[in-house]
Amino acid sequence: MKKQSGTLQRWDDARGFGFIVDRKGRDIFVHITAFGKIRSRPKDGDKVLFRVEPDAAKGVRAIDVERCWRxxxxxxxxxxxxxxxxxxxxxxxxxxxxxxxxxxxxxxxxxxxxxxxxxxxxxxxxxxxxxxxxxxxxxxxxxxxxxxxxxxxxxxxxxxxxxxxxxxxxxxxxxxxxxxxxxxxxxxxxxxxxxxxxxxxxxxxxxxxxxxxxxxxxxx
Incomplete structure (x- = not known):
């Protein structure tokens, strides 16, 4: 599955999770572990690429997330x-x-x-x-x-x-x-x-x- 693009919103850095708003306006849950090895913490407004996988509690969640160039x-x-x-x-x-x-x-x-x-x-x-x-x-x-x-x-x-x-x-x-x-x-x-x-x-x-x-x- 190819990656989708979206924007990180409502990021709770203390708890390590937030939501990605995709191109269709849907909120997709994302956890800090989905970013892999990172040198700086995610923040609201970050443009990201990601894939999704089924999740029993959230419906779907974002995986393999990468932030776009800054x-x-x-x-x-x-x-x-x-x-x-x-x-x-x-x-x-x-x-x-x-x-x-x-x-x-x-x-x-x-x-x-x-x-x-x-x-x-x-x-x-x-x-x-x-x-x-x-x-x-x-x-x-x-x-x-x-x-x-x-x-x-x-x-x-x-x-x-x-x-x-x-x-x-x-x-x-x-x-x-x-x-x-x-x-x-x-x-x-x-x-x-x-x-x-x-x-x-x-x-x-x-x-x-x-x-x-x-x-x-x-x-x-």
């Missing part, structure tokens, strides 16, 4: 650690390619794919909240494999999206490992040296052309 999530370790990983990855890439003409084209491409992947995760989360057509998981995996995994790495904890679902989680980390392995082979492999040199030569010729057109100032 600005405070930017300060959580779940987001700061991926942010550090992404910064190290791009920093290492810049260290190896900043003196090559290829970097002029490669950097914008990598950033574009990561931003696109981030946006697709955000759109998929929004679709889940509004019960609309979702972004296919294969699309998310393909973008991650194409180099967009840093965007996915930031989007998952930030939007609390696709962080626990299996087999998506396992496949995602496998995709990240494959991409890093391919990048490592391209950067360090002796066999890839002719390809690196050829691409750098092509990039240099494009830079010279752009300078002749007046799009670039300064030495090339």
């Amino acid at each position: 600005p405070a999530h930017l300060l959580l370790p779940e987001f700061l650690l991926p942010l550090l990983v992404v910064a190290v990855f791009y920093g290492a890439f810049w260290l190896f390619f900043s003196k090559n003409a290829l970097w002029f084209f490669l950097a914008p491409l990598l950033i574009f794919i990561a931003v696109l992947t981030f946006i697709m995760f955000a759109l998929d989360k929004r679709a889940a909240l509004n019960e609309r057509q979702r972004v296919p998981e294969n699309t998310l995996h393909f973008l991650s494999l194409a180099g967009g995994w840093p965007g996915a790495l930031l989007a998952r904890p930030l939007f609390r999206h696709k962080t626990r679902k299996q087999p998506f989680r396992t496949i995602f980390w496998l995709v990240v490992v494959i991409n890093i392995a391919l990048v490592g082979a391209f950067v360090f492999s002796f066999q890839a040296a002719p390809l690196r040199d050829w691409l750098d030569g092509q990039a240099l010729s494009w830079l010279i052309t752009l300078k002749e057109w007046g799009w670039i100032r300064g030495p090339v």
Whole structure:
């Protein structure tokens, strides 16, 4: 059963329960244990995603509850650690390619794919909240494999999206490992040296052309 969206109301923090008002205006009982591991207590007005199960006393109760994104999530370790990983990855890439003409084209491409992947995760989360057509998981995996995994790495904890679902989680980390392995082979492999040199030569010729057109100032 897919998750529904709703708003937490009449939350009694001392007693650890309250009600979720779903999209149809129904009150659904929820206990603090339904939130799983949390770093801050729920409060009235929280937007949540949840599933329901039958309950002898309440009729139905909410389970597997997760709160939707809030600005405070930017300060959580779940987001700061991926942010550090992404910064190290791009920093290492810049260290190896900043003196090559290829970097002029490669950097914008990598950033574009990561931003696109981030946006697709955000759109998929929004679709889940509004019960609309979702972004296919294969699309998310393909973008991650194409180099967009840093965007996915930031989007998952930030939007609390696709962080626990299996087999998506396992496949995602496998995709990240494959991409890093391919990048490592391209950067360090002796066999890839002719390809690196050829691409750098092509990039240099494009830079010279752009300078002749007046799009670039300064030495090339």
